[in-house]
Amino acid sequence: MTWGGGVTFDRRDIDIEGYIADLRRTISDDALLAEYVDDVVASRELVNEVRVPGGPRATYERLTRFVTIFYRFAPRRTLAILAVFLAVVVIGTLAPLAVAVGVTALAYDRYRALGVDRRTWLFAAPAAVLAPLLGVAGIVRPTFVWGGRRYRWEETFDVTILE
Structure with missing residues (x-):
């Protein structure tokens, strides 16, 4: 599953309009993206530390x-x-x-x-x-x-x- 925004994919491989329409009806953009994209590449160069509340x-x-x-x-x-x-x-x-x-x-x-x-x-x-x-x-x-x-x-x- 994709998570955290640090992924790349080819936009031509997904139905952008369908993704955006579904995105407006759900909460997790990452989980939804995993439903639309088969080939996701996670890159360590794209990883950023994210502070979260404790x-x-x-x-x-x-x-x-x-x-x-x-x-x-x-x-x-x-x-x-x-x-x-x-x-x-x-x-x-x-x-x-x-x-x-x-x-x-x-x-x-x-x-x-x-x-x-x-x-x-x-x-x-x-x-x-x-x-x-x-x-x-x-x-x-x-x-x-x-x-x-x-x-x-x-x-x-x-x-x-x-x-």
């Missing part, structure tokens, strides 16, 4: 919106990913140290591969435990806040701004 409430809103985006555009895939996270949690109850070390090492490896120099990879184990909860919240929660407005997103092209 704090528990802002993080909760952002994560539930993110899950909602995935669920609206790819519900089966989202449920499959949720099942993988649940499996990791279950396995983690049987072998907590091995799973904690494993997910932390995996997160560290991915951060290095992407050139991200932050120590948040240290939170991989608690994040793996919280991921299924946030995943379910993103699927069942009726609203989320984004850009200071509250949205209700019932279907891919059924979005209501509440505030």
